[in-house]
Amino acid sequence: MRVRFFFVSCLATFFLPACALSLQAQALGTVRGMTDLGTEGGVALSAGRVLGNGLLMAGADANAGVFEGKFVAQGSFKIEYVRFLPRHAVSFSLHAGPRLAGEEPGGAVFLRATALEPFPRTNPHGSLGAALWGGWGWGPDAVRGGFLGVGLVWEFCDLFRWRDE
Numbered sequence: 001m002r003v004r005f006f007f008v009s010c011l012a013t014f015f016l017p018a019c020a021l022s023l024q025a026q027a028l029g030t031v032r033g034m035t036d037l038g039t040e041g042g043v044a045l046s047a048g049r050v051l052g053n054g055l056l057m058a059g060a061d062a063n064a065g066v067f068e069g070k071f072v073a074q075g076s077f078k079i080e081y082v083r084f085l086p087r088h089a090v091s092f093s094l095h096a097g098p099r100l101a102g103e104e105p106g107g108a109v110f111l112r113a114t115a116l117e118p119f120p121r122t123n124p125h126g127s128l129g130a131a132l133w134g135g136w137g138w139g140p141d142a143v144r145g146g147f148l149g150v151g152l153v154w155e156f157c158d159l160f161r162w163r164d165e
Contacts, residue, residue, distance in 0.1 A: 019047050019048070019049065020047065020048050020049065020050070020055050020057065020157075020159060020162050021045075021046070021047055021157050022044070022045070022046040022047070022048070022057060022059065022080075022082075022155060022157050022159060023043070023044070023045055023155070023156045023157055024043065024044040024045075024046075024061075024153050024154065024155050024156065025041075025042075025043055025153070025154045025156070026041065026042050026043070026044065026061075026063070026131070026151050026152065026153045026154075027039075027040075027041050027151055027152050028040040028041070028042070028063065028065070028131070028133075028149050028150070028151035029149060029150055029151065030067060030147050030148070030149040031147065031148050031149070032067075032068075032145055032146065032147040032148075036067065036068045037067075038065060038066055038067030038068065038072060039065045039066060039067075040063040040064060040065030040066075040067070040072060040074075040149075041063065041064065041065055042061055042062050042063030042064065042074075043061065043062060044059060044060070044061035044062075044078070045059050045060060045061070046058060046059030046060075046078065046080055047059060048080070048082075050162055051081070053083060053084055054081055054082050054083040054084055054089075055080075055081070055082040055159065055162055056079075056080075056081055057079075057080045057081070057082065058077070058078065058079055058080070059077070059078055059080070060075065060076065060077050060078065060097075061075070061076055061078060061095065062074070062075045063075075067101060067142075068101065068142060070101050070102035070142055071100075071101075071102060072099070072100065072101050073099070073100045074097060074098065074099040074100070074108060075097045075098060076095040076096055076097030076098075076108070076110075077095070077096060077097055078093045078094065078095040078096075079093065079094050080092070080093035080094075081093075082116075082159060084160070084162075084163040087117075088115060088116060088117050088118075089115075089116040089118075089127070089159065089160065089163075090113065090114065090115050090116070091112075091113070091114045091116065091129075092111070092112070092113050092114075093111070093112045093114075094109070094110075094111055095108075095109065095110050095111075095112065095135070096108070096109040096110075099137055099139070099143050100143075101140075101142035101143045102142055104139060104140035104141070104142045104143055105139060105140075105143070106137055106138055106139020106140055106142075106143030106144065107137065107138055107139060107143070108135050108136065108137040108138070108143065108147075109135055109136060110133050110134060110135020110136070110147075111133060111134060111135065112131050112132070112133035112151075113131065113132050113133070114129045114130065114131040114132075114153055115129055115130055115131075116128070116129040116153070116155060116159070117129065118158075118160045125156075125157065125158035125161075126154065126155050126156050126157065126158060127154075127155040127158075127159065127160065128152070128153070128154055128155070129152070129153035129154075129155060130150070130151070130152060130153070131149075131150065131151040131152070131153050132148075132149075132150055132151075133148070133149045133150075133151065134146070134147065134148045134149070135147055
């Protein structure tokens with residue numbers, strides 16, 4: 001527990017000055033072995049700094065839902081790079097953390113790619129995105145194995161204001 005707190009406090013100290021913040025709500029659908037289906041919803045929080053033509057961010061996310069007919073919960077730390085394009089943005093993130101399926105604890109690591117489109121300037125700040133992700137879980141049978149997913153992401157913060165910074 002102390003190691004996690006130290007890691008998070010070091011990241012916060014690094015990112016707080018001139019910090020870009022990201023707060024996301026996400027809805028995810030997952031499949032394993034092309035037969036086992038699941039749905040999850042969650043939230044993610046990140047902070048970062050401008051790096052080149054994008055943002056380097058670190059944060060955490062939490063998801064809960066149903067997979068293989070069992071309650072699923074996952075929390076993970078993530079490292080994410082958001083790259084700005086002329087009208088859109090893409091992000092690539094690496095996530096790792098514990099995963100619980102029913103009463104079987106394990107862990108998972110996954111990669112996620114997201115395409116983001118900003119809302120028009122007349123609407124509230126933020127953007128809407130589509131995500132594709134895949135990963136691998138370890139532990140008991142309900143958690144273990146590869147999985148793929150698709151998702152919708154609503155980014156509440158205005159990441160696109162950092163495009164011209």
